[in-house]
Amino acid sequence: MKKQVLMAVLPLMVWGCGDPTDADNDGVADGIRDPNNVSVVVPSTPKGTVSGQVLSTTLQPIADVQVAMTIGSQPTGKSATTDASGNFVMTDVPAGAQVLLTFSKSGYSTLRATSTVPSSAGTVPINNGNASFGPVTLTQLNGSLSVNVVTPQGRPAVGAKGVLEVDKAGSVILSNYDQANSVVSKVYVEATADANGVMTFNGIPAGIELARLNGSYNLWIAPMDSNGDGVVDTGGYSHSYSGSTIVTTQSTYLAQLNYSKPTGTGNLAVAGSNVGSLRSLVETDPLRNMVRPGEPIYVYFNQPVQPGSLLVRLTDEYAKESLPVTASVNVGGYSATINPAGGIVQEGKEYNIFVRAVAAEGGSNFSQTGFFFGGEQSTPRATSIAEARYKEGTTVSPDNFLINAGEKVYINFSAPLQGPTPLVGFPDNRVYVFIDADITENGANATGKNDDPGEKGNTTGVGFVLMMEEPLAPYITNSANPELPVFSILPSTFSSRYYFVYSNAPENLPAAGANAVPLKPLNPTGLNLTVAFSKLQLRTSATYENIWGQPVTEDLAVTTVVQQPPPTSN
Secondary structure (H helix, E strand, O other), rough: HHHHHHHHHHHHHHHHHHOOOOOOOOOOOOOOOOOOOOOOOOOOEEEEEEEEEEOOOOEEEEOOOOEEEEEEOOOOOOEEEEOOOEEEEEEEOOOOOOOEEEEEEOOOOOOOEEEOOOOOOEEOOOOEEEEEEEEEEEEEEEEEEEEEEOOOOEEEOOOOOEEEEEEEEEEEOOOOOOOOOHHHOOEEEEEEEEOOEEEEEEEEEOOHHHHHOEEEEEEEOOOOOOOOOOOEEOOEEEEEEHHHHHHHHOOOEEOOOEEEOOOOOOOOOOEEOOOOHHHOOOOOOOHHHHOOOOOHHHHHEEOOEEOOOOEEEEEEEOOOOOOEEEEEEEHHOEEEEEEOOOOOOOOOOOOEEEEEEEEOOOOOEEEEEEEOOOOOOOOOOOOEEEEEEEOOOOOOOOOOOEEOOOEEHHHHHHHHEEEEOOEOEHHHHOOOOEEEOOOOOOOOOOOOOOOOOOOOOOOOOOOEEEEEEOOOOOOOEEEEOOOOOOOOOOOOOEEEEEEEOOOOOOOOHHHHHOOOOOOOOOOOOOEEEEEEEEHHHHOOOOOOOOOOOOOOOEEEEEEOEEEOOEOOOO
């Protein structure tokens, strides 16, 4: 024994004391035969092993399981097959390598797991580092699960397609402190509902096996397009069942598909439109209710509407008669395009619109009256007086075709306006109308004008009060059978229709001056009226604005007043 130790040490001593050479650069002095390479003492590329055992969920060995190994990024790997005890081993695996093992056998779930081969023991590389996989547990694919799929209306959902995910279908205990999320063992099975709406998933782990692994069944059923038009008729369905639940119930589960509308939408409503009043009654800003002439009206619903249920009515500002309009439902019922007939929508005019629809699912009803204005937001138009007219109050009168005390004179502007409400006792928020004539014919000055209130140029600055009369119904042209509106319309707070009361008390509101002593009858031919918006600006910060948001600050005049015949009594 001593001789052997001496022989092993002697070469090193000779090398250290003499002048040895290492011509082949193998790390050992020339002439040394045992060992003849330093790698025998300290391996330059250490190797390791990968081993493990595969069992069933009842901890019985599973033989003939194929184990395929991928080593890092190497293009080729290794493989092994478990023996009768479920064991396997693969050698000559580079130490420090990350390996991916895939366990598979017909009739069993597939499992994939990663680990790292040890590369050191203490501080010296070794050739016996082992990555242990095990025990590995695989489930048998001999179970089934049936689901009875029905439509939102409760009918069999024939042809519905679903996917069942089984997670987890296997388990493994890893060495080297690897985490459980490096193990993947899932089973995916597809199925189609039969004529009774029953969807059966075969070739899955039985509930009792999944219960042992604390796994679950995750079911997804796709939305249905029963008529093949590319638009889904129902929503989908998703649910998760634990293995323990399957064991305890052992029944066919019911899966009722959702409606195709988004969850929680509630009743049918307009989610968006270029006419804001259709979205909400508080959307009265004209710029959010402006439609360019020739442009459609777009309506977007929060859920699909029934085909053919969309009803649209369109009228002008007075709601007297229906205007021609067409409407179509798009995007599977989620939107509608409303097209007024060509040339119907004109710039600066107000229109009333009524939209009604029924939800395709759930049966909720949407009914909304709104309004909009013709025009382009970016191109406002100056305001002018389009027309002035008055109407007789009776059919027989000695003063027929003349403006009598208490009669209303209407002034229609080229675009709807909104302004402050005139109040008695607060002249600063009133706009006055002045008549360019000597309405009392007292000849106070050479031009036929005097200082009476209501006459243009009078020193009191008081005229006839301008009042809004936003139409909510057609003009009354037949007192015995007045026309009804096409539909009940809502005020927009903007109107092109204003008026003043011709009386001997112009500074008061109509209620105070309508029954005043009649004034001298006035022939309307060539009558000149001026609406003094500028005087309002001198007195208060209040203003009149048109539908483009522009303040009206200049006086507007008209020279012709049209007489409207009195209403008939037949």
